[in-house]
Amino acid sequence: MSSAETAYAMSTKTKLRLWLRLLKVTRSVENDIREKLRVEFDSTLPRFDVLAALYQFPKGLRMSELSGLLKVSNGNVTGIVDRLVKDGLIIRTPVPGDRRALRVRLTKRGEEEFALQAAAHEQWIDDLLSDVSMNEAENMISSFDRILVELHGTKSEEA
Amino acid sequence: MSSAETAYAMSTKTKLRLWLRLLKVTRSVENDIREKLRVEFDSTLPRFDVLAALYQFPKGLRMSELSGLLKVSNGNVTGIVDRLVKDGLIIRTPVPGDRRALRVRLTKRGEEEFALQAAAHEQWIDDLLSDVSMNEAENMISSFDRILVELHGTKSEEA
DNA sequence: CAAAAATATTTTAAGCTTGAAATATAATAA
DNA sequence: TTATTATATTTCAAGCTTAAAATATTTTTG
Numbered sequence: 611m612s613s614a615e616t617a618y619a620m621s622t623k624t625k626l627r628l629w630l631r632l633l634k635v636t637r638s639v640e641n642d643i644r645e646k647l648r649v650e651f652d653s654t655l656p657r658f659d660v661l662a663a664l665y666q667f668p669k670g671l672r673m674s675e676l677s678g679l680l681k682v683s684n685g686n687v688t689g690i691v692d693r694l695v696k697d698g699l700i701i702r703t704p705v706p707g708d709r710r711a712l713r714v715r716l717t718k719r720g721e722e723e724f725a726l727q728a729a730a731h732e733q734w735i736d737d738l739l740s741d742v743s744m745n746e747a748e749n750m751i752s753s754f755d756r757i758l759v760e761l762h763g764t765k766s767e768e769a
Numbered sequence: 770m771s772s773a774e775t776a777y778a779m780s781t782k783t784k785l786r787l788w789l790r791l792l793k794v795t796r797s798v799e800n801d802i803r804e805k806l807r808v809e810f811d812s813t814l815p816r817f818d819v820l821a822a823l824y825q826f827p828k829g830l831r832m833s834e835l836s837g838l839l840k841v842s843n844g845n846v847t848g849i850v851d852r853l854v855k856d857g858l859i860i861r862t863p864v865p866g867d868r869r870a871l872r873v874r875l876t877k878r879g880e881e882e883f884a885l886q887a888a889a890h891e892q893w894i895d896d897l898l899s900d901v902s903m904n905e906a907e908n909m910i911s912s913f914d915r916i917l918v919e920l921h922g923t924k925s926e927e928a
Numbered sequence: 929c930a931a932a933a934a935t936a937t938t939t940t941a942a943g944c945t946t947g948a949a950a951t952a953t954a955a956t957a958a
Numbered sequence: 959t960t961a962t963t964a965t966a967t968t969t970c971a972a973g974c975t976t977a978a979a980a981t982a983t984t985t986t987t988g
Contacts, residue, residue: 621906625898626891628906629798631913636795637840638920639788648946656974674936681796686975688938693973710936710983732785739784741919746912747780747787753905754790760900761797807976815944833966845945847968852943869953869966 639738646734651727656682656690658731661716661724664700670715672705699723798897805893810886815841815849817890820875820883823859829874831864858882 640655647653663679664671671679677687691714694700699720705711716724739747799814806812822838823830830838836846850873853859858879864870875883898906 621903622891622895624903624906624910625901626894628898628901628910628913629894631910631917632791632795632798635913635916635920636791638917639791641840642920644946654973672936673938681800682974683976684937685939685977689974705936708936708984710981712937732781735785735788736781738920739787739916741915742784742787742912744780744783747783750909750912751783751787751790753901753909754787754794756900757794757898758790758797761794761801761897803976813943831966832968841944842946843967844947844969848944864966867954867966869951871967 639735642738643731643734646730647727650730651723653727656686657694658727660687660690660694661699661720662728664714664716665721665724665728668715670703670713672711672713674711676714694720798894801897802890802893805889806886809889810882812886815845816853817886819846819849819853820858820879821887823873823875824880824883824887827874829862829872831870831872833870835873853879 644655647655647658659680660676663676673687673691674684676691677684680687691700691702695702698717700714700716702712702714705713742750803814806814806817818839819835822835832846832850833843835850836843839846850859850861854861857876859873859875861871861873864872901909
């Protein structure tokens with residue numbers, strides 16, 4: 611094996627290790643947040659994600675915009691939206707001029723409820739990552755931003 | 770607002786940003802791997818995770834050891850194991866001396882099949898993270914290791 | 929205009945996930 | 959020994975997730 615091959619193999623193993631750590635950290639934090647949403651707000655992570663997306667778009671989003679933003683399937687969003695509508699946190703309204711489409715937006719109650727959840731969520735994350743220094747966080751953020759460009763770049767090159 | 774409060778708020782926002790990037794990268798890679806497992810091996814991430822755990826323990830694991838290792842619920846593992854058994858990749862054997870317990874291990878076929886999947890998986894990760902330098906990867910790994918200590922430390926202190 | 933293609937959304941089938949309840953067995957205590 | 963408590967696992971109900979099929983509507987094309 612040449613030294614180039616050796617270096618390549620090392621890098622492969624290191625990347626695999628990186629991925630496994632990334633996964634472990636993410637799952638650990640996710641499990642924590644999931645549990646807290648369940649206990650403190652009787653809610654779930656997918657519901658939180660939908661509310662968070664709609665909170666950013668007060669005028670609402672079409673179902674397809676919502677699923678595109680969250681990077682989940684259309685059919686998936688349908689079910690979550692159904693339940694949020696039933697709970698009175700969001701509403702579906704027709705889109706004038708296109709009878710196929712529906713716009714979804716937060717109700718007053720949904721907005722108030724999400725504001726509470728978002729504040730708690732921010733604090734949970736601050737606590738969970740309390741050990742991370744500002745400097746370290748910023749370094750990781752820029753690493754991730756470059757990785758994300760690569761991940762999406764690869765994808766769009768394929769298309 | 771004092772300058773201490775300002776710094777605190779900045780750090781909170783930075784950590785939230787870090788968490789959102791972490792989540793985005795992880796989900797993006799996961800979606801990619803999930804798709805590849807589906808197309809190339811007609812399998813899923815949870816199945817891969819179970820096989821990977823069993824591959825490390827040739828003598829097998831009890832159901833509860835398996836769910837503990839994977840950090841998922843007991844009932845969850847039951848279903849995944851059911852399907853893997855049906856596909857002939859793993860087997861359940863009784864534990865001598867304890868008729869409540871079952872040990873699960875890979876079959877010959879399961880071992881061979883997982884070896885193929887693991888090799889492909891390693892390559893997929895290498896490709897997806899091709900933009901990450903060795904140095905960067907190692908820095909992130911040590912950051913994550915410290916974060917993981919914190920995450921688990923917090924948990925065990927609570928208990 | 930009428931047929932065909934495209935778009936927006938929902939439904940469906942199968943699998944994943946959880947917490948809680950149910951079973952079965954084992955260990956402990958009275 | 960028998961009742962109680964603990965442990966190992968499965969079952970259950972509810973919700974999340976996907977890809978593919980089905981509906982409904984709009985746009986494009988012939």
